[in-house]
Every structure is written in C-alpha cells, then in structure tokens.
Amino acid sequence: MKYAPLNLGRWILWSGAALVFLIAPHLFSGGFALTMLTQMGTLILFALSYNMLLGQGGMLSFGHAVYSGLGAYVTVHVLNLMGKGSFYLPVPLLPLVGGLAGLFFGVLFGYVTTKRAGTTFALISLGIGEMVFACVRMFPGFFGGEAGVSTNRVVGQPFLGLTFGPAIQVYYLVAVWCFLGMAAMFALTQTPLGRMANAVRDNPERAEFVGYNTQHVRFLQLVLSSFFAGVSGALSCINFEIVSEENVSAIRSGGVLLATFIGGVPFFFGPVLGAIVFVFFVVALSGFTKAWLLYLGLFFVLMVVYAPGGIASLILMQFPVIRAGRWRELLVPYALAALAGLVVLAGLIGLVEMVYRLSEQGASTVLTVLGVSFDARSAPPWIVLGAVLAAGLAALRAAMRLVGERWGTIQLDLQAKAAP
C-alpha cells in the first residue's frame, strides 16, 4: 500500500462540479434553459462513455448510439409495463435498467466489434450501427416503426414525494445520475483495467507481450462503456418520453463523436466541455439558422486540423503561461486573432446565408443585417462579403503568426528555466 497524499485539487474540482449541477437551474432559470441543462447532463454522460472507447481505449466507434438507443428502447418498454401496473420499480432506478440493457448489447455486439482494432474496428462499429438501424424498420412491434414508442414518465406511486412530472425534478434526476456516472467512470480510469486500456491504445503489441489479451481488454472496456451509454439513453427516454429510430441512428453516433472530439479526447473532462458546446450548437444555434450543421462541421474540421486535443487542450495549454506570469504578453495577439476571427466569421456567415436563401424555394432573398438590407441575387453583397472574408483570413493568418512567435519565445524561456 503506497502512501497517497490527499489530492486537494481533485476534491475541490469534484465538489465544484457537484455544486454547479446543484445551482445551475437557479442561475439560468426558465423552461428553455432547463431543457438545455437536462440535455447537457444526458449528453455529458453519453460523451464520457464514448470517450472510454476513443480516448482511453483508442477505439474510434461510429456506432455508439446503438447502446444508448437500445438502452432507451428497453427502458421505454419497462416504463410502459410499469404504467400498466405489471410491476413496480421506482422511476429513479430506471437508468439502471437502461444501463443493464446497454451492457447486454455491449456483450453481444462487442464480441464481434472488438475482434479488430483501429480502422477496421471503426468500420465494423459503423456496420453494426447500420444493422441495428435497419432492424428498427424491420420489427415495428418492438421499435414502433417510424413513429417510435412514446410513454409517460409519471407512473405508480410517487417516489419519496417525487412524481417526476415537473421538468426540474427530471433535471435533478439527470444531474444525480450524471454525477454518479462521472465519478464511476473517473474511478474506472484509475483501475488496472483502465490502465491496461491505455496500454492497449498506445502499444497493443507490447501489451500483448506483457501477457494481456488485447481483444479481451477492448471487449471489457466496450462493455463497461455501453453500460453508461445505456444509462444516458434511459435518461433521455425519461426526459423526452419518446424513443424513436433517431435514437440509434448514425446521426446520433456521429453527434457524440463530434461532441467528444470538440471537447478534447485526451482529457477525462474534455467530453464534458464538448457536450456543453454541442448542446449549445444544436439547441441554440438551430433556432437561428438552417445551416447550423455546416457551422458545426466546419468547427469540427478546424478542431481536427488545428487543435486535435480539443477545447480542453487549448485551455490547459494556457496554465503554464499563466503560472509563469507571462500571460500579459499574449493578450494583444489573442485580441487581434479574436478580432480577425470575428471578421472571417462575419464574411463566412454572410456568404453561407446568401447561398441558403438562393437555394431554398420561396425564401426571401433580401437579408437585413444591422439595418442594412441587400438582395442575395445582386452582385455587390457577394463582392463585399467575399472581400470581408478574404481580408479576415489574411488578418487571421498574420495574427496567428504573431501568436505563434510570442508563444514560441515564452515556451523556450519556460523550458530554459525548467532545465538550467
């Protein structure tokens, strides 16, 4: 037994997270904010379970929605049986049902998918996802066809006075499960299995020489991950009171991949950030523009090219600089880059919205921005916005070069100080 000092930072971080869960609905009041927060909690759990594969096990899956979706389907049927009075189960324990269902399908499909690693694993997971999606249409008895299966979450006796009718009660149910899931998944990263998953990710050959069966490690990791995916599926079922084919679709699988990657795959808390940003994109931005998926895709591609560690890595990179007290030198370059980025964004959004107005039948081609109206069918706005975009890109390039230079000198100084 080795001596482990009390990790104060970790305790503060986790208590802080619990506090945020507790007070978030009071900071952002209103039905819309509450819906968003509940969805964020569900997606945080889903994205963390996804990162057990991609981040910790090195398995790029294109079909993770299978486990959350099937977990949700089983939950919805259990909930409906409870509604008929077949048996009694407290609603707060339903996510456990979803989790066990996810676990079951994880054992079933994981046996096939984890036979291979790397690119082949990615393709097989995609194939399994498509297979399950095709099944939804084939067996309308269980899956409810295109309409899906709907339910009512207010069933049986209230549990400790909670009916789970009001949205705020559902939020706290999601929050509690999300927090428990986060803690459990973090604990798993500290176990021998979690460490072996990292080893299998980084160097499967050496892991095999040490005496571990890499396929077995991948399988266990996937099964545990599908448990948490199932829990999140059950939570979304309780929240929306409907489960449809969209829950197991490639869109859902792709969404969790995007959320996880944008947040930051190499860090445990990365997917948490990613889930928050993603829900914001989906719920908030989709109200403003039909092109939100294009913006999300563009954001994702830019992250892949320029920041493969996601938002989490961008934040963590700043800490050594702040600790050394050198952050003031970066303020001006950062401000310039942000300004240039805004110009690029303005040009890009303008062009995209004009293209959209031109292509959609019956949409007005006249756009009004800041009191200025222009017609997308005339040439001048195209020229102006194109010029804005080009100028913004040139400015961004120059600003990023400045950031790079300053960043480089600071890093060199820090390294020189670290190794005298």
Added chain:
Amino acid sequence: MEFFLVQSLNGISYGLLLFMLSSGLTLVFSLMGVLNFAHASFYMLGAYLAFQVSTKIGFWPALVVAPLLVGAIGMLVERWGLRKVHKHGHVAELLFTFGLAYLIEEAVHLIWGRAALDYRVPAELDGPLFQIMGPQYPIYRGFMMLVSVAMLVSIWLALTRTRIGLVIQAALSHPQTVEALGHNVPRVFMLVFGGGAALAGLAGVIGGNAFVTDPGMAASVGPIIFVIVVVGGMGSLAGAFIASLLIGCMQTFAVSLDWSLAGVSIAQAAPMLPYLLMVLLLIFRPKGLMGTREG
C-alpha cells in the same frame, strides 16, 4: 429462368458500380493508410455536378467533366486538408474525412436544397436493350456495365503498364525507397486521392440517374462500400471485387424475392443483409475474404 437472368444482370451492374466506389477506397487505403470516410460524398458530388453540367451542355460532356471536377476537389482536399492532419496519425485523418462528409452533405443541402434532383437518363440511352421472354432489359443498365468495365480495365492497364502506375505500386509497399529514388511521393498520394475521388465521381455520374440523386445518397451508399471493404479484406482489390459483386447480387435478389422467415420477408430484411454478412464473416474469418492485414 428469365427472372433469374435479368436479376443477375441487374445484380452484376449494381455490383460493378459498387466496385467502382470500393476500388478507389481500397486504393487510397492501401497507399496512404487513410480510410476516406467522405468517399461516398464524392459519389454524391459526382451526381450533383453531372446534373448541373448536363443541364448546360448535355450528358456526354458531363460524363467527362464531372469526374474531373470531383477529382480536382479531391486533390485540393488532400493537399490543403489531409496532408496537414497526417502528422496527427490515422485516427485524425479518419476524423478529418468524417468531418468532410458532414461538410459536403451540408454544402449540398445549401446549394441544391433537400429534395431529390430530376437527374434523368439521357434520351438516347432510355429504352429497352433486349427482351428475354417477357421482361425488358434497359439500355442504361448495359451502358453502366460498359462504363464500369472500361474504367476498370483502363485502371488495371494504367497501374500495371504505365510508369506512374509502377511508381504507385512501388509506393504502396515501399514509400521510403520510392522517395529515395527521386519520386515525389506526396504528389503521388495527391494524384491517387484525386483519382479515387474521380472514380467515385464517375460512379455518381452514371449511378445518380439510374438510382436517385438526393442529399441522402451518400449516407445510404457509404456504409455499404465500407462493409464491402471489410468483407473483401482491408486493402485487397481482388477481395473488394468479389465482395462488390456478392453484395450487389445479394441486394438485388433480396428485394425481388418474396420468401419470408419468421414473419419477416427477405425484401424487408434486404437493408440489413450486407451487415449480417459482415458480422458472420468477422466471426468465422476475421481478416476478410482476401485480406492479409491484421489489426
């Protein structure tokens, strides 16, 4: 009997179309180690560009112009996107092409809208080719087969008989040596990626009007060609060929048979058959039909 003949011909023409897609994917994969997730999106772009070009200057020029345009887009993607991600490893490359597939689909939504396009078979190819005791066989199906076979033969000739083909083949197995001999391997990569995209584009030109041209066409064909690549064995052209024909025929026969099993007819089960085949194959022969690579 005539049913069997016509369905076989339909299955083979569909299988050849699938092979045009999977061959480009396989070539790019074995050369660069990159699985191009956006491959089916290039197929879609081919169909859309062909529609756009054919409304202006007709189908025959579009048959040449659209694949070239798609190939050029592919080269740009390789040069300014994929090459930048290369240093982050294969997962990053796969993710990049995954994001690209999103972008292409959304761009198609924005430019051409969400409804299916009225991209039709040209009048001179519309009509029956021959009649076998009842059912007619359309000319266009024959034309599709002709184009596919011509394309595949010319690729085979280009890969085995020309200088650049030999360089590509050498770069498949020994990129460092080829580079040491003074060949520009990154440029070879760019050409192969563009070539693969152009092949997918050509498949789009002849497949878009035979089947359907809508923004969902990439998402419906994409998973099938990935399954073909897995079933055939990653990186094996011969395997991809066998798997394409197998799945092409299987799909065609399944939708036209009215046998049923446990209340589910074969036609209903058709969409999931390729995936079922993949699962079975992985259980009994994990490296695929002709695969050599493990892992």
